[in-house]
Every structure is written in structure tokens, then in C-alpha cells.
Amino acid sequence: METQTQTARGRPREFDPEEALSAALTVFWRRGYEGASMAELTEAMGITKPSLYACFGNKESLFRKALDLYERDKLCYIKSALDEPTAKGVAERLLRGSLAIQTGTTDPHGCLGVISAVACATQAESIRDEVIARRASSDAALVARLERAREEGDFPDTIEPKALATYLTAVVQGMAVHASAGMSRELLEQLVETTLAVWPGK
Amino acid sequence: METQTQTARGRPREFDPEEALSAALTVFWRRGYEGASMAELTEAMGITKPSLYACFGNKESLFRKALDLYERDKLCYIKSALDEPTAKGVAERLLRGSLAIQTGTTDPHGCLGVISAVACATQAESIRDEVIARRASSDAALVARLERAREEGDFPDTIEPKALATYLTAVVQGMAVHASAGMSRELLEQLVETTLAVWPGK
DNA sequence: CTCACTATATACCGCTCGGTATGGAAACAC
């Protein structure tokens, strides 16, 4: 309701909500949900606290909107990866896409989803649950894609698609942990190559 | 200096420091360093704040002692895993040991190291750096073990020992993230089996 | 017993947190 372009009545806001949200995403990405203070957020966004609350609601609501932006701008590679013709192609696209995000020069390292899911066990369980729930849907899509891949003979019948999906996401998440811990880009690239080298099937 | 059994002068303390530290470790494990409040710690430890500060120092010092206990009691499987005769044996011991810790019925799920390394990017950078530094030594030992394994022909020369170590720790860390997110024990066991199924060499 | 010493218990400190009340400034309709 705030961002609609209806007939403006009263003083118009002086900032761009999308730019501000992008700045908030960067802070959440670097600090995590609980580690990002409203003071740091408002400073990075270039607005004051009342403006933030009027435009984005409270901190949790702001985080959800930032999460939407993250999925739309940063995780879009996931669904396009599922279009690859083989299971190994899917894995390669997922691994390289994740690598690109986590070693970008402008964005913080690590994965916002991993950071939020692991770090919000303390309080903010609703945040943690939401992040886990969002992951669940893309995980289900990956499982479905790998089921089709097994039918198409991409990998041996002895491997369960769900187990292979769990394995692949584990490698991706482990890469995110390594990136959060400051591992170099070269080593992360070697991680991708090694994972592809041991990948079962085509 | 506090735990020495010298001639006791003055009133003796009424609690067992080791039991209290074990309780503190459980809280840190479940909540993370920053998520564990002193109020929750003292309540779980069964002591008051002045007793805690007198015996363990400040919160950071308490965490380091809890980390020592964690490494001694929970991560002891790591160095014994390196005694396995083959690289795949080492991987299996590491994977199964990590699985056992993270799906235990008494302890919290997930890995304290991963939780601390990922979640403490916010503040407490000294904590994060310490956890990362402690990991580095065991990682170096793993790399050295895999270098020996390659010389012994456990896996193809095309695979770099350091890359393989990075890959294996990524899977273990990814398993920890999955466990933190509440993944079932059966799926985590399948993850171990899948990783061993695709493991290169012997 | 008295003294020296140390653990415990309570209350408190300064600080930061997320969130908000209030007052003025700027843009519209008329």
C-alpha cells in the first residue's frame, strides 16, 4: 500500500524503497537477522527509524521483504538450473551458481539462508522456521527433478533421488559455511570441481 | 588456579566446576555464543552470576573453556579417525562420528563449531576467529593424512588432497546445517551412505 | 573464639536493543 503510485496526497517520501531494501539485504546478509541492529540498518539504508517503520513495518517484516529480494535476485539460478538436461548438469549449475554468489566482490560471502537457519536457533524462531520452509519448496523441486533424472538413467538406480538431493544441498551448504569462514575463492572452486569429479552418472 | 586442590583457605565452593561447565556447553551448543544469555547460563549451571564470574571469568572465557570441553569430549573421534588405514576409512569415521554427535538424544543437534563460525560474524569476531583457528589445525591434519593416502594410492592422482579435504569437510558441515534445520536422522544417515557411495578410491 | 579469606545472594550499573511519541517541514487540493 505504501509503494503504490496512486494520487500522492501529502509530502512524498525522499528515498527509493527498493534501494533502501537492497541496502537492508546487504546488512542482513553480512550480520544475520539478529546481528543486524536497527541502527546499522537505518544508517546503511540512509533513512531514519520512523521512515523505516512506516515503509517496511517492524524488523521481522523488513527481513521477510529482504528475503524476497534475495530469492528473486540471488537465487534465481536455482530454478533455471533445474532445466539442465542431465542430473550432473543440474548439480554443476547449482554448484557454480552458489559459488558465484558466495564469492562475489560486492556482496557479503556466505549464504543468507544458511546464516539465518543456523544462527536464529536462539530467538527469532519464526524467522528460522520461515527460512527453513522456503528452502523446503526448492528442495522438493530438486528431488522431483532428480527423480525424473533417475528414470532417464542419469545415475544408478541404487541411489535414491532424495538422498542425492540431500547430498547435493549438503555440499552447497558446506560451501557456504566455508565461504563464511573466509575460505579463498580458489579453494571453493576446487570444491566445486571435486564434487563434479566424484558425481555419480551423467 | 581455581580448580587446584591446594590447601583450601576460606569457604569452599558449593558446585562442581566440571558439571557447571558441561551445562554451559549445552546452552552454548543450543543457543550459540551470542544467543546464550548469562541469565540462561547461570540457571542451567545452577549457580549465580558472581560465582560464575569468579570461577570462569567473563562470558568469552567461559565459552573458550566450554569449547575445550567440546573438543575433548565430542571431537575426539576426529584424530582417531585419521588412524584408519585408507582414505575412505578416514572419511567414513569422520562422517559417522559427526552423525553420531549431531543426532544424539541428549545433546543439541548441529555442530557447535559451525554454529559459532557462522553466527558470530556479527560481533564477537574474536570468538569466530578462535573457532576458525581451532578448525584450521584439524583441517591441516586431515590434509596431511590425505596426502599420505594419495601416495599410498587410495585415490586417483588427479584429485588434490587439499581439495578432497575441503570437499569432505564441506559435506560434514553441510550435514551440520541440515541437522540444525531439523533434518531427520534417517535422512542424515542416507547422506553419509551417499557420500561413501560416491567416494573416489578406497 | 577471633581473624583472614572466599563463596554466595541481592541488588544494581551503564549500555544497547527494538520500537514509538512528538513536533516541525514539505507537498498536495482547494
Next chain:
DNA sequence: GTGTTTCCATACCGAGCGGTATATAGTGAG
């Protein structure tokens, strides 16, 4: 112009944080 609406800036709120001062209670040494 006036009125109305909305945004911005400052100051503030209660709550929880890590950490501590103070007073009391319990121990061994002499």
C-alpha cells in the same frame, strides 16, 4: 492563501544485555 496529509528528525520508552558492588554466610588457621 488555508487545510490536510504525509514524511522526517529528535528524543524517548521499557526491556534485556554483560558485568559488578556490597553485604552476608561459611570455612580453615592461629
